[in-house]
Amino acid sequence: MRLGLGLSVQHPPEDPQATRFAEHVAQVRAARAAGFSHVWASQHYLSAPYTYFQPLPTLGRVAAESGDMALGTGVLLLPLHSPVDVAEQVATLDVITGGRFIFGVGLGYRDVENAALGVDPRARVGRLEEGLEVIERLWGGEPVSYQGKHFQLRDVRISLRPLQQPRPPIWLAANADAGVRRAARLADAWLMNPHTTLPTLERQLALFHEARAAAGRAPARAVPLIRECYVAPDAKTALAEAKPFLEGKYVAYRAWEQDKALPSGESFAHDFETLARDRFLIGDPERVREEITRYHARLGITDLIVRVQWPGMDPARVLRSIRLLGDEVLPRLV
Amino acid sequence: MRLGLGLSVQHPPEDPQATRFAEHVAQVRAARAAGFSHVWASQHYLSAPYTYFQPLPTLGRVAAESGDMALGTGVLLLPLHSPVDVAEQVATLDVITGGRFIFGVGLGYRDVENAALGVDPRARVGRLEEGLEVIERLWGGEPVSYQGKHFQLRDVRISLRPLQQPRPPIWLAANADAGVRRAARLADAWLMNPHTTLPTLERQLALFHEARAAAGRAPARAVPLIRECYVAPDAKTALAEAKPFLEGKYVAYRAWEQDKALPSGESFAHDFETLARDRFLIGDPERVREEITRYHARLGITDLIVRVQWPGMDPARVLRSIRLLGDEVLPRLV
Numbered sequence: 001m002r003l004g005l006g007l008s009v010q011h012p013p014e015d016p017q018a019t020r021f022a023e024h025v026a027q028v029r030a031a032r033a034a035g036f037s038h039v040w041a042s043q044h045y046l047s048a049p050y051t052y053f054q055p056l057p058t059l060g061r062v063a064a065e066s067g068d069m070a071l072g073t074g075v076l077l078l079p080l081h082s083p084v085d086v087a088e089q090v091a092t093l094d095v096i097t098g099g100r101f102i103f104g105v106g107l108g109y110r111d112v113e114n115a116a117l118g119v120d121p122r123a124r125v126g127r128l129e130e131g132l133e134v135i136e137r138l139w140g141g142e143p144v145s146y147q148g149k150h151f152q153l154r155d156v157r158i159s160l161r162p163l164q165q166p167r168p169p170i171w172l173a174a175n176a177d178a179g180v181r182r183a184a185r186l187a188d189a190w191l192m193n194p195h196t197t198l199p200t201l202e203r204q205l206a207l208f209h210e211a212r213a214a215a216g217r218a219p220a221r222a223v224p225l226i227r228e229c230y231v232a233p234d235a236k237t238a239l240a241e242a243k244p245f246l247e248g249k250y251v252a253y254r255a256w257e258q259d260k261a262l263p264s265g266e267s268f269a270h271d272f273e274t275l276a277r278d279r280f281l282i283g284d285p286e287r288v289r290e291e292i293t294r295y296h297a298r299l300g301i302t303d304l305i306v307r308v309q310w311p312g313m314d315p316a317r318v319l320r321s322i323r324l325l326g327d328e329v330l331p332r333l334v
Numbered sequence: 335m336r337l338g339l340g341l342s343v344q345h346p347p348e349d350p351q352a353t354r355f356a357e358h359v360a361q362v363r364a365a366r367a368a369g370f371s372h373v374w375a376s377q378h379y380l381s382a383p384y385t386y387f388q389p390l391p392t393l394g395r396v397a398a399e400s401g402d403m404a405l406g407t408g409v410l411l412l413p414l415h416s417p418v419d420v421a422e423q424v425a426t427l428d429v430i431t432g433g434r435f436i437f438g439v440g441l442g443y444r445d446v447e448n449a450a451l452g453v454d455p456r457a458r459v460g461r462l463e464e465g466l467e468v469i470e471r472l473w474g475g476e477p478v479s480y481q482g483k484h485f486q487l488r489d490v491r492i493s494l495r496p497l498q499q500p501r502p503p504i505w506l507a508a509n510a511d512a513g514v515r516r517a518a519r520l521a522d523a524w525l526m527n528p529h530t531t532l533p534t535l536e537r538q539l540a541l542f543h544e545a546r547a548a549a550g551r552a553p554a555r556a557v558p559l560i561r562e563c564y565v566a567p568d569a570k571t572a573l574a575e576a577k578p579f580l581e582g583k584y585v586a587y588r589a590w591e592q593d594k595a596l597p598s599g600e601s602f603a604h605d606f607e608t609l610a611r612d613r614f615l616i617g618d619p620e621r622v623r624e625e626i627t628r629y630h631a632r633l634g635i636t637d638l639i640v641r642v643q644w645p646g647m648d649p650a651r652v653l654r655s656i657r658l659l660g661d662e663v664l665p666r667l668v
Contacts, residue, residue: 052422052494063394080416084379089388096355116416153450160387
């Protein structure tokens with residue numbers, strides 16, 4: 001199984017942001033030394049109560065440290081952008097990373113982002129579907145003419161093709177069942193989100209495989225999952241150190257109405273222990289290894305992207321968690 | 335005078351693009367060692383017949399090598415973008431560079447870019463002016479409400495403010511007289527373009543200073559100029575080595591209708607020697623030093639951004655030119 005580091009680019013606004021950024025660079029170096037396979041940066045705008053580093057310049061910067069690891073957007077909010085812009089930005093990143101880019105995209109769920117960037121929320125699905133189609137065709141390198149509802153192009157040919165041929169992998173994040181089916185049709189993989197519990201993921205993954213077969217597509221080669229994860233030398237320390245920060249983040253998520261975007265039957269309205277069950281990977285190395293093995297057994301995951309930091313956390317603990325994952329957990333995984 | 339390196343991110347499409355990108359990284363290291371003060375990456379889309387690296391991830395990547403040098407967009411095509419997006423991208427780059435970002439923007443002039451990104455070319459000026467106003471207000475950190483013709487915001491507050499307070503410098507590129515006056519009103523500096531000859535720049539700079547005084551603004555502290563520049567150990571070699579590549583680039587510019595965007599009286603329809611006069615800095619170190627001194631005497635430039643590479647050129651010659659600029663030209667400048 002490949003392990004990925006999801007950079008947690010949100011911080012309290014009163015923090016020294018350049019220091020926080022330098023810590024992300026150190027985390028990427030630690031992940032590389034620890035045997036991780038990929039590093040991810042995600043996208044949000046207007047992310048009060050926290051700051052947020054935008055993924056395109058962030059991934060450009062950490063590409064200097066990432067060696068053989070892949071880099072990816074986990075995820076870019078595709079409906080907010082012009083597909084021509086995204087096609088060229090990602091092609092540039094694919095060249096910068098030596099052909100090691102994974103293009104993770106999602107719909108987004110926050111009305112404030114759509115409104116501020118001038119996108120009608122009702123157009124999100126259409127813009128995502130058309131955007132993916134246009135980007136794939138542009139990456140092919142031939143002139144593209146396209147008459148969509150949201151995007152129109154006449155003989156448009158991008159400057160720079162990605163290094164990977166025919167193109168970088170496309171991983172589509174989705175929470176709702178309809179989104180999972182969309183990922184089966186349009187993407188190379190469904191990027192399973194960190195908020196949904198294992199039983200619901202199991203149900204939805206069956207939908208994904210069915211929808212993929214129904215669309216006449218080969219089984220997905222990558223089955224990637226994002227999880228919140230914290231490893232400490234012993235279980236009690238792990239829980240005590242993670243809980244205040246992870247709890248804070250989930251309070252912010254509820255204020256963001258992320259819980260609105262959850263699949264049916266899922267909710268954030270739980271105490272921490274209930275929230276953690278089937279959702280977070282927290283503990284000593286052995287406990288986290290067992291949990292990962294359980295996800296692997298039930299979902300067949302090929303890639304696990306861990307988010308190991310929440311706003312306000314001691315950066316030394318984040319590095320320790322990354323090192324423990326590399327030294328104690330990764331070598332004993334299937 | 336501060337010297338800046340304008341990265342020439344266009345290459346023949348058949349070139350190995352990852353190698354070309356690695357050469358840009360080496361150029362940034364060389365510029366840093368040679369005493370340059372800043373590094374620039376510009377923006378175009380659909381830039382056939384050449385490839386083009388997009389500036390946001392490019393500047394992110396070279397920030398790993400740039401040390402105390404500033405980084406800048408020279409220029410970002412602002413009308414093509416949402417101001418909320420740009421405000422957050424540039425704030426991220428300002429943090430990544432430790433507060434050393436210069437925000438260079440321009441209108442753009444290519445209809446194919448506007449059409450492909452869904453922008454009405456007639457809206458360019460309005461989108462630039464409103465975009466700059468919105469970005470400045472967003473960088474202030476307070477919630478912004480704005481009812482423009484092109485952009486509407488209600489209580490929008492960005493995630494991350496730039497490190498520089500109140501904000502990064504804004505340098506506005508402009509070719510036509512109206513654009514120069516706009517730069518005087520809206521920006522901290524007019525970024526003088528590489529295509530206009532010295533006599534025309536001199537006439538337009540007077541306009542700029544007048545318009546600035548008329549707007550009740552303090553004189554600009556930066557007077558930056560972009561030039562094509564090539565230094566070799568002797569003048570004959572410099573001309574012979576630069577000419578074929580620079581000529582090729584200007585043929586491409588004419589096909590791009592860049593010449594449509596020139597100020598009145600300016601044209602690219604000349605033989606190379608006429609094109610070079612009052613426009614390119616080519617020669618041995620002494621000749622280039624004299625030329626820069628002449629620009630300095632007539633324009634009072636504070637910053638010279640040199641573009642030292644054109645598509646297809648031997649990368650070793652580019653590095654030699656950067657080193658000669660640092661070793662032989664820069665120490666003898668005013």
